[in-house]
Amino acid sequence: MNEAARSLxxxxxxxxxxxxxxxxxxADQAELVSFRPGALLxxxxxxxxxAYLVTTGHVAIEIHAPSRGPLVIETIGAGHVVGxxxxxxxxxxxxxxxxxxxxxxxxxxxxxxxxxxxxxPVLGFLFLDRLTAVMLERLQATRIxxxxxxxxxxxx
Amino acid sequence: MLAETVSHVDPTGxxxxxxxxxxGRREEAADVVTLSLEPVQGSSPTFRHxxxxxxxxxxxxxxxxxxxxxxxxxxxxxxxxxxxxxVSAGLCAAPVGSLVGIRGPFGSSWGTxxxxxxxxxxxxxxxxxxxxxRGAVRDLVARQQCGRGRVFxxxxxxxPDQILxxxxxxxxxxxxxxxxxxxxxxxxxxxxxxxxxxxxxxxAPFEASGALALLCGPEIMMRFGGRALVDRGVDARRxxxxxxxxxxxxxxxxxxxxLGPLLVCRDxxxxxxxxxxxxxxxxxxx
Numbered sequence: 001m002n003e004a005a006r007s008l009x010x011x012x013x014x015x016x017x018x019x020x021x022x023x024x025x026x027a028d029q030a031e032l033v034s035f036r037p038g039a040l041l042x043x044x045x046x047x048x049x050x051a052y053l054v055t056t057g058h059v060a061i062e063i064h065a066p067s068r069g070p071l072v073i074e075t076i077g078a079g080h081v082v083g084x085x086x087x088x089x090x091x092x093x094x095x096x097x098x099x100x101x102x103x104x105x106x107x108x109x110x111x112x113x114x115x116x117x118x119x120x121p122v123l124g125f126l127f128l129d130r131l132t133a134v135m136l137e138r139l140q141a142t143r144i145x146x147x148x149x150x151x152x153x154x155x156x
Numbered sequence: 157m158l159a160e161t162v163s164h165v166d167p168t169g170x171x172x173x174x175x176x177x178x179x180g181r182r183e184e185a186a187d188v189v190t191l192s193l194e195p196v197q198g199s200s201p202t203f204r205h206x207x208x209x210x211x212x213x214x215x216x217x218x219x220x221x222x223x224x225x226x227x228x229x230x231x232x233x234x235x236x237x238x239x240x241x242x243v244s245a246g247l248c249a250a251p252v253g254s255l256v257g258i259r260g261p262f263g264s265s266w267g268t269x270x271x272x273x274x275x276x277x278x279x280x281x282x283x284x285x286x287x288x289x290r291g292a293v294r295d296l297v298a299r300q301q302c303g304r305g306r307v308f309x310x311x312x313x314x315x316p317d318q319i320l321x322x323x324x325x326x327x328x329x330x331x332x333x334x335x336x337x338x339x340x341x342x343x344x345x346x347x348x349x350x351x352x353x354x355x356x357x358x359x360a361p362f363e364a365s366g367a368l369a370l371l372c373g374p375e376i377m378m379r380f381g382g383r384a385l386v387d388r389g390v391d392a393r394r395x396x397x398x399x400x401x402x403x404x405x406x407x408x409x410x411x412x413x414x415l416g417p418l419l420v421c422r423d424x425x426x427x428x429x430x431x432x433x434x435x436x437x438x439x440x441x442x
Contacts, residue, residue, distance in 0.1 A: 070344075074350050075350045100347050145340045149283070149377050150283030150284075150318065
């Protein structure tokens with residue numbers, strides 16, 4: 001893990017406010033990666049053993065529907081995390097993740113991170129707390145979208 | 157008290173629709189049409205950004221529609237109308253050359269004329285809510301090009317084919333404006349953002365301190381959008397929202413549009429979010 005990557009991690013919104021040892025723990029399991037537009041970060045059903053802390057670009061969370069092709073469910077940008085399925089069983093990605101434009105990210109080996117966090121419950125709680133916030137934010141955003149706000153009830 | 161109020165009203169100008177001829181008609185999306193209107197006699201009245209007219213579809217009725225063109229801009233006055241009921245359907249179907257009625261302008265404005273030089277302006281719109289902001293954005297783009305402050309346009313839509321003023325959004329972007337567009341539901345070929353409109357905020361590098369924010373769209377969107385802007389550091393009193401109610405008279409007499417202490421046609425549609433709309437949005441019995 002080089003200093004540039006360490007610096008990217010310490011400045012990433014997902015780790016904001018974390019103590020240095022937590023950033024170090026992630027850095028120990030991390031590497032810098034980049035994806036060309038259209039490249040897959042991961043595929044539905046595969047083991048969720050990597051989380052991507054996006055630093056540049058946008059990633060589409062997709063699901064493939066027969067005869068309809070890929071349907072984009074959500075777009076994740078810089079400062080956010082792609083790949084949350086590592087946090088709970090069955091540890092498999094539920095969707096595809098595809099780079100929309102040029103994407104740079106820090107890829108974290110979450111299989112190793114899970115083991116390390118299990119051995120350090122204090123840091124484990126920090127991560128769980130932050131992951132819960134991310135999941136809650138996405139759940140709430142999804143609920144708002146389910147309202148179909150821009151549908152026909154807007155009569156202006 | 158009523159007599160005092162009435163004494164300020166010009167009954168001829170405020171209550172009797174003037175005939176306007178449809179000189180242009182443009183389909184913006186599957187259910188949204190922009191009508192270009194010119195008065196049969198005289199010239200269009202002056203108005204301010206965010207104000208509305210009561211627009212009559214003869215034989216059907218009258219609805220409140222904000223102007224979607226900029227005040228004082230050359231050319232006819234424009235109204236962008238979404239087809240949701242009998243009156244709006246009648247207006248959307250009005251062919252070039254037909255007549256509609258206009259009363260107005262009514263209500264409060266976005267107040268963009270008063271924004272300080274250097275202050276950033278954030279415009280957040282959802283669905284047809286971009287229409288009442290379009291004129292203001294046009295002038296804010298000109299303000300940015302004069303170096304008097306930046307404008308950030310964040311627009312949410314149901315799906316890519318429902319995005320309003322698509323070409324104009326692209327033109328604003330080419331002019332150096334930060335334009336973000338999100339859709340609730342993507343479509344094949346769509347490479348933009350899929351998510352709620354507030355998801356565009358982190359990517360908009362505006363200076364929250366001193367910024368003015370203008371929101372228009374579904375009330376729930378403005379509720380969450382207002383909160384997100386305040387969380388970002390924008391002063392809640394500098395967040396303005398455009399309310400929508402059942403406007404009838406347009407001059408604060410009939411009470412149909414009452415919302416808490418407000419008569420929206422007279423005190424709105426544009427009101428401040430902090431200490432007013434934020435509390436009204438949370439009232440359950442209205």
